[in-house]
Amino acid sequence: MSPDLLIALVMLTNFTLVATSRINKAIQVAVAQGVLLGLMPIAMGLGRHLHILAMAVAAVAVKGWLIPFLLRRAMREVQIQREVDPFIGYTASLLLCAVGTGLSLILAHSLPLNPGAAPPFLVPAALATLFTGFLLLVSRRKALTQVVGYLVLENGIYLFGLLLVEDMPALVETGILLDLFVGVFVMGIVIHHIRAAFDSTDIRHLAELKD
Amino acid sequence: MAGLLIALPLAAALVAFLVPSPTWRARLLPATAVLHLALLLLVLRHWQTLPAGAWLGLDALGGWTLLVISTLFAICAFYAPSYLALRPDRDHRIFTTCLLAFLGLASLLAEARHPGLVWVAMETTTLTTAPLIYFNHNRRSLEATWKYLVIGSVGIALALLGTLFVAYAAHMGGVEEPLQFPRLMQEAGLLSKPWLRAGFVLTLVGYGTKMGLAPLHTWKPDAYGETPGIVGALLAGGVTSCAFLALLRITAVVAAAGEGAFARQILVGFGLLSMAWALVFMVGQTDFKRLLAYSSVENMGVLALGIGLGGAATRFALYHMAANALVKTALFLSAGNIHRSYASKQLPHVTGALRRTPVSAALFLLGFLAITGLPPFAPFISEFNIAATALTAGHVWIGALFLLLLAGIFLGMSDTVLQVVFGTPSPQRVRTPYRDTFATTAPLIVALGLALGLGLWLPRPAGEMLRNAAATVEGAVPPPPAVRLAEVRP
Numbered sequence: 001m002s003p004d005l006l007i008a009l010v011m012l013t014n015f016t017l018v019a020t021s022r023i024n025k026a027i028q029v030a031v032a033q034g035v036l037l038g039l040m041p042i043a044m045g046l047g048r049h050l051h052i053l054a055m056a057v058a059a060v061a062v063k064g065w066l067i068p069f070l071l072r073r074a075m076r077e078v079q080i081q082r083e084v085d086p087f088i089g090y091t092a093s094l095l096l097c098a099v100g101t102g103l104s105l106i107l108a109h110s111l112p113l114n115p116g117a118a119p120p121f122l123v124p125a126a127l128a129t130l131f132t133g134f135l136l137l138v139s140r141r142k143a144l145t146q147v148v149g150y151l152v153l154e155n156g157i158y159l160f161g162l163l164l165v166e167d168m169p170a171l172v173e174t175g176i177l178l179d180l181f182v183g184v185f186v187m188g189i190v191i192h193h194i195r196a197a198f199d200s201t202d203i204r205h206l207a208e209l210k211d
Numbered sequence: 212m213a214g215l216l217i218a219l220p221l222a223a224a225l226v227a228f229l230v231p232s233p234t235w236r237a238r239l240l241p242a243t244a245v246l247h248l249a250l251l252l253l254v255l256r257h258w259q260t261l262p263a264g265a266w267l268g269l270d271a272l273g274g275w276t277l278l279v280i281s282t283l284f285a286i287c288a289f290y291a292p293s294y295l296a297l298r299p300d301r302d303h304r305i306f307t308t309c310l311l312a313f314l315g316l317a318s319l320l321a322e323a324r325h326p327g328l329v330w331v332a333m334e335t336t337t338l339t340t341a342p343l344i345y346f347n348h349n350r351r352s353l354e355a356t357w358k359y360l361v362i363g364s365v366g367i368a369l370a371l372l373g374t375l376f377v378a379y380a381a382h383m384g385g386v387e388e389p390l391q392f393p394r395l396m397q398e399a400g401l402l403s404k405p406w407l408r409a410g411f412v413l414t415l416v417g418y419g420t421k422m423g424l425a426p427l428h429t430w431k432p433d434a435y436g437e438t439p440g441i442v443g444a445l446l447a448g449g450v451t452s453c454a455f456l457a458l459l460r461i462t463a464v465v466a467a468a469g470e471g472a473f474a475r476q477i478l479v480g481f482g483l484l485s486m487a488w489a490l491v492f493m494v495g496q497t498d499f500k501r502l503l504a505y506s507s508v509e510n511m512g513v514l515a516l517g518i519g520l521g522g523a524a525t526r527f528a529l530y531h532m533a534a535n536a537l538v539k540t541a542l543f544l545s546a547g548n549i550h551r552s553y554a555s556k557q558l559p560h561v562t563g564a565l566r567r568t569p570v571s572a573a574l575f576l577l578g579f580l581a582i583t584g585l586p587p588f589a590p591f592i593s594e595f596n597i598a599a600t601a602l603t604a605g606h607v608w609i610g611a612l613f614l615l616l617l618a619g620i621f622l623g624m625s626d627t628v629l630q631v632v633f634g635t636p637s638p639q640r641v642r643t644p645y646r647d648t649f650a651t652t653a654p655l656i657v658a659l660g661l662a663l664g665l666g667l668w669l670p671r672p673a674g675e676m677l678r679n680a681a682a683t684v685e686g687a688v689p690p691p692p693a694v695r696l697a698e699v700r701p
Contacts, residue, residue: 167388172327206354209433
């Protein structure tokens, strides 16, 4: 599979994410996006480096298996209602996502790239994914969808990191992946407590503290 | 030896997790803290001889920051057993484990010589401090924890992107990994400028969120307001110093690349905005723990402003990091004592604390005066010198605005603080068994004493370290280590 096709699919998942009304579908799409990104280094022809291959396998394992496992468990335990329950409607979200993608293209244009080293749409796609993550974080009411937003945000950063994948020390990459996993794990625990305390995971309940 | 500074607290954290007795577990805190501080002082004797290619090690900047954090941690650790004894209802297995793990990760952050490693350490400190905020296990602390986790994680994700941008700037300039800081700074001239600038802005926003610079501070009043005073002290003096260090590392690279003016402008803007924002929310603030949170936002502004002004102000910003950490410890711990005594942290309920908890209330008042710039406490020295640098270096408007904001903050805070300390006792007040004891007040006296001592006298080795750290932040490339190594050989 060519890297350009993968990048196009990643951008497609962004739009699917903001238009999805079901939480478990949103989780599935975010996980699919993570797996697509995990395959990117191989599509970019970097599979010959052993440490990159190992990192790609680890990324697919964490994003495609471990994190969805944690999220599904959190969902089952707290018996969350199925709707995403957005602050911003689906049509408006889609439009915002399109605007964000356009802005990413413009922004990426002003940053110089090493010629020929990477797929040309990698940087705009990374920025657009980042923007989608932000959009999900601020526009959805359920705590779990905020975690999905965080995952998508991290996916965007991972995509950008592929520019540097040949240089980056494996130690640092492992640390980043581990932190992502532990982050989602801790958030899962907190969601469990939120559900126990409020009988819901709607973050509108979390609005007691203000000036 | 440097690795031991990281391993010791982490090992202690593991032991704390396994020890069944709450009393012994609590005693592990001061024991580890003292060992860590002693070990650090031993290691710090060799900060000049750090090899440029090392992955871990303390240079002047990291050493100074870790010294601040370790001292602050030791003070909190001596306070902790008596505090935890007051809360027999709450299991503190996770709490103690996370406290100790935080010290280990802060050491990792201070010693990390690679931008990626710095990021990993910073993110992990976020995750270990989140359970600390949830110590009280009620709805309000849950809300604070969730906000801290989500806002902190998003901020730190942006810092990661910024770090990758800086790495890409190096990649474009043909600088090869591993990108240790001395190497990045030596070859900073080669870095691609647009990527470096974008990377700086992203890391500033990311680590600035963890520091609590306005307008990225929104988690701060909630988190500081809902946690025990001891965690507030650790967050306000420890975690913020960690994030500040992470930001300074990137600032140093930017300065070495000749883009210092660009970075400084933005820092001055963030600094003044943080102070002004804090002032607005301090006026009429009835919750004295939230008041301290806004004071922390203000002091982060002072740090950013100091670095932004450059020159002598850089050194005094680093000095202010220590001053702020010490005074904030005293303030948060005394606020915690008053909170415990009144079972409330809201103004109409908590008045006239000087009668009920005389020592804590006096220390709270003294801490307030110290943080707002009463001579000869350490914050006065740094704030005075930052203002003096601004005025003498031609930034008259910045200096004037800085002084005006400091005066406003003094007035804004004083109203609430004076009512808490002196006001007539409210008829609605609740009776609680808490009274000031030696164990819950002595650590506070030490903290304020150190802030006073630091204001009067800075030991020469510490002064030299500060000077060197400030030079690093300004982008001075560290000297080739081989020469330095030869010097110290007998």
